[in-house]
Amino acid sequence: MKKYISTxxxxxxxxxxxxxxxxxxxxxxxSCAGRDVILQTSVKAFEFVDKEELxxxxxxxxxxxxxxxxxxxxxxxxxxxxxEAVAQGWDSVMIDASGKTLEENIRLTNAxxxxxxxxxxxxxxxxxxxxxxxxxxxxxxxxAARIEDIERMIRETGAxxxxxxxxxxxxxxxxxxxxxxxxLRQTEAISDIPVVIHGGSGxxxxxxxQLLSYGNVKKINISTEVKQAYREGIRESWQxxxxxxxxxxxxxxxxxxxxxxxxxxxxxxxxxxx
Numbered sequence: 001m002k003k004y005i006s007t008x009x010x011x012x013x014x015x016x017x018x019x020x021x022x023x024x025x026x027x028x029x030x031s032c033a034g035r036d037v038i039l040q041t042s043v044k045a046f047e048f049v050d051k052e053e054l055x056x057x058x059x060x061x062x063x064x065x066x067x068x069x070x071x072x073x074x075x076x077x078x079x080x081x082x083x084e085a086v087a088q089g090w091d092s093v094m095i096d097a098s099g100k101t102l103e104e105n106i107r108l109t110n111a112x113x114x115x116x117x118x119x120x121x122x123x124x125x126x127x128x129x130x131x132x133x134x135x136x137x138x139x140x141x142x143x144a145a146r147i148e149d150i151e152r153m154i155r156e157t158g159a160x161x162x163x164x165x166x167x168x169x170x171x172x173x174x175x176x177x178x179x180x181x182x183x184l185r186q187t188e189a190i191s192d193i194p195v196v197i198h199g200g201s202g203x204x205x206x207x208x209x210q211l212l213s214y215g216n217v218k219k220i221n222i223s224t225e226v227k228q229a230y231r232e233g234i235r236e237s238w239q240x241x242x243x244x245x246x247x248x249x250x251x252x253x254x255x256x257x258x259x260x261x262x263x264x265x266x267x268x269x270x271x272x273x274x
Contacts, residue, residue, distance in 0.1 A: 003122055004036075004070050004091060005161055005218050007192040013200070013268050014038035014072060016223035018045040020057040022230070023069075025258050027058070029265035031065035035272060037265075038219065040074045041090075043081055051088040072124075074221070082112055085121075092122035094163070098129045102149050106156050113158040124219075127153050128165025130198045147186045154191045161194040161219065162187070168199030179207070184214045194218035201225040208271050222268060229264040233257030 005012070017023045017039045030037035039058060041049065055071065062069035070091040076082050082093045095112040097105040109125040116123045128145030145165045153162065164187060167179045187195060195216045200208065201224035211217050237243050237253040 003120075003160060004068065005122060005194050007194065009194070009218060010036070010274060011212055011218055011220075011272055012036060012038050013265075013272070014040045014074075014219050014221045015265060015268075016040045016042060016045070016074070016221075016226050018042075018048060020049075020054055021254075021258075022226070022261065023054060023058050024061050025261045026226075026265055027061045027065050027067070027069050029262040030069065030269060031067050032262075033266050033269040034067075035269045036068040036070075037269075038070045038072050038092075040072045040221065040223070042074050042223075043076055046073055046076075046081065046085065051084075055089045074223075079108075079111060079115065083115055086115055086119050089119075090121065092124060092160070094124040094126070096126055098126040098165070102152065106153060109153070109157040109159050117158075122160040123158070124161045124163055124196055125153065125157065125159045126163040126165065126198075130163070130165045130168060144180050145183055147183065147190075150183070150187055151190055154193055159193070161196050163196040163198055166197070168197060168203070179211075181210070181214075184211075184217065188214065188216040192216065197221065201228075205271060208268075212271065212273060225264055225268075226261065229260045230257055233260035236260065 015026045015037065017026055023039050026037060026039060058069050058071055073082065073085040073090050073093040075094055075096040077096050082095060085093050093112065093116060095108055097108040113123050127150050129143045143165065144167055150164060153159065164183055166183050167177055184195060196219040197211055197217055198221050200220040200222045208220065211220065233256040237256045241247045242249040242252040
C-alpha cells in the first residue's frame with residue numbers, strides 16, 4: 001500500500017475529531033472541497049471513542065464521499081496506546097517523546113517503527129518541543145528544534161514524517177509569534193522527509209500559506225479551531241433559542257454545529273495548492 005504521506009504526496013490538513021459525527025462532518029466538508037483529509041484523535045479521544053465504530057464509519061463515509069480520509073493517533077507517549085491504534089486500523093501514529101533526551105526519543109521512535117511496520121502504519125515523531133497546552137499535551141518546556149538533532153533523528157530512525165518545532169504552539173496564541181522558517185529550509189536541504197506543523201490553529205491565512213510554500217511541509221494540524229467552531233455552533237444555537245427548555249430542538253442544534261465546523265474546515269482546505 002502506498003504511503004498517504006510521502007515525498008511526492010499532496011499537502012494535507014489534519015483536523016482533530018472525537019466522535020463519529022465530528023469525523024463525518026469533516027469528511028463531508030473535505031469532499032465538498034475535493035480534498036483528502038486526515039482525522040486526528042488525541043489520546044483522550046482515542047480512549048473515549050468506540051474504536052471499531054469510528055474506524056468503520058471513517059472508511060465508509062470517505063468511500064461514499066469519494067475521497068480518502070486517514071485516521072491518525074496524535075501525541076501518544078506510551079507504546080501500549082500505539083500498539084492498540086495499530087491493531088485497530090489507524091493509518092498513522094505519533095510517538096511524542098519530545099520531553100525526553102534525544103537518545104531516548106530515537107530509541108522510542110524506532111520501537112514504534114517496529115510496531116507500525118507490521119501493518120504498514122506511518123510513524124510521526126517530534127524534534128524540539130512544541131509550546132502551549134491542549135488536551136493533556138503540555139509544552140511547558142518548549143524549544144525550537146536544533147538542526148543537528150533533526151539530522152540525527154532522520155539518520156538514526158525509520159520515521160515517515162517529522163514534527164519540527166519551529167515556534168508554533170498548541171492552544172491559543174497570545175500576541176505576535178516568530179516562526180523559524182530557516183529550520184524548514186535546513187531540513188529540506190538534508191532530507192526529503194515530510195515535515196509536520198503542529199499548532200496550526202490561530203495562524204493567519206498568510207502564515208499558513210507561507211508554511212505551505214515549503215514543499216517538505218506535508219501536514220498541518222488543526223485542533224483548537226475545531227473545538228472553537230463546535231462551540232460557536234452551540235453558542236449560535238443558544239442565541240436562536242434552540243437550547244431553551246421549552247424550545248429545545250436537537251436537530252437544529254446539530255445542524256448549526258455541523259455548519260460551523262464545515263465552514264471552518266473548508267476555509268482551511270481552500271488554502272491548499274494544486
